[in-house]
Amino acid sequence: RQFIFRMREFEQMEMQFFVRPGTEMEWWNEWKNTRMAWHRALGFGDDNYRFHDHDKLAHYANAATDVEYNFPFGFKEVEGIHSRTDFDLGNHQKFSGKKIQYFDPETGESYVPYVVETSIGVDRMFLQVMSAAYTEEQLDGGDSRxxxxxxxxxxxxxxxxxxxxxxxxxxxxxxxxxxxxxxxxxxxxxxxxxxxxxxxxxxxxxxxxxxxxxxxxxxxxxxxxxxxxxxxxxxxxxxxxxxxxxxxxxxxxxxxxxxx
Incomplete structure (x- = not known):
């Protein structure tokens, strides 16, 4: 059951990006493009990356996608990008009894920010880079390296x-x-x-x-x-x-x- 690959998901780098309610889909698409651009900038071939948008969403999300890389064993997820609505801060506010709201000087309103999250697997990224970079190359004259x-x-x-x-x-x-x-x-x-x-x-x-x-x-x-x-x-x-x-x-x- 893909033991080695599944073991490569315990180290994560996550960022939660706070946005105004109603703008989360714009920012979700922005982060999709930004993160895909980063992966492709590594130079391992644009065609080796793809998005996998989720059809079934977690109860707190209104959009989710994975960045997948074409490993030697097929396309697998290396990063997830999720629009988590106000689930995180809303629940902090609910169970702590403390208001967690942001006053927006542009609109004059206070609101609980929505969250767009990117989460990249450190171990999976290492595995991806190593599997992409490792090359056994045949040279002229019958030599190899x-x-x-x-x-x-x-x-x-x-x-x-x-x-x-x-x-x-x-x-x-x-x-x-x-x-x-x-x-x-x-x-x-x-x-x-x-x-x-x-x-x-x-x-x-x-x-x-x-x-x-x-x-x-x-x-x-x-x-x-x-x-x-x-x-x-x-x-x-x-x-x-x-x-x-x-x-x-x-x-x-x-x-x-x-x-x-």
């Missing part, structure tokens, strides 16, 4: 700094880059094994950038930046690294996708 295509804003490690070899001053330069970035981003230093094996390790944990210090770095102050998803490489000035990581990994870029 495991890559975690996490949205850069969600990736736990933003960049790995790698000296090509453990000599010729490369580790020292790499450590200086770590010291420059570590106060703003979670970065790691890795000098073990071949650079190819180090790339694979970072792919598997979803690190968006691998920054390699090589023989050219000491000559012109540039490093090789490898991008996780495309595996493309480019030469970048050391002083430009901070801005590059910030641009790609910040929530600003994610929020701009909402277009709200």
């Amino acid at each position: 495991v890559v975690l295509r996490l949205p850069a804003a969600l990736a736990p490690v933003k960049a790995a700094i790698l000296p090509l070899v453990k000599k010729d001053g490369m580790p020292e330069i790499a450590q200086k880059i770590v010291d420059e970035l570590k106060y703003d981003f979670n970065v790691v230093y890795d000098e073990k094994d071949s650079v190819g094996k180090r790339y694979r390790r970072q792919d598997a944990v979803g690190t968006p950038f691998c920054i390699t210090v090589d023989g050219q770095t000491a000559e012109d102050g540039t490093v090789t930046v490898r991008h996780r998803d495309s595996m493309e490489q480019e030469r970048v000035k050391i002083e430009a690294l901070h801005a590059m990581v910030e641009e790609e990994c910040s929530y600003r870029k994610l929020f701009k996708k909402l277009n709200l």
Whole structure:
């Protein structure tokens, strides 16, 4: 009976948004669009999300829908959006004997606010992100890799700094880059094994950038930046690294996708 998925519903993030009676359906639709835009901004494919409006409503609700994601085992709920009327505050007022009303200066009236609630499953969202991001990819030449295509804003490690070899001053330069970035981003230093094996390790944990210090770095102050998803490489000035990581990994870029 979907044991693992059902166990992923005990941690919730909920918000109750208070509105004027009679405007709840307008706000319910507003929050539907806002929350769906957030999910789709993660970049896992618009077609993998859908609404499931409830036909049978709880006794306190006048509208309810679920945001569903297309897991490997089918579409399942990750978030609910409900118009709860005045059930919550009305019952608080009834059983406490204390008035819970808001005076609206625009209408000159007092009323018990209606509630529009969004409730997202933290565990289910984690499961959704992991199942969407995990990829086993076949490469040219018969090679393969495991890559975690996490949205850069969600990736736990933003960049790995790698000296090509453990000599010729490369580790020292790499450590200086770590010291420059570590106060703003979670970065790691890795000098073990071949650079190819180090790339694979970072792919598997979803690190968006691998920054390699090589023989050219000491000559012109540039490093090789490898991008996780495309595996493309480019030469970048050391002083430009901070801005590059910030641009790609910040929530600003994610929020701009909402277009709200």
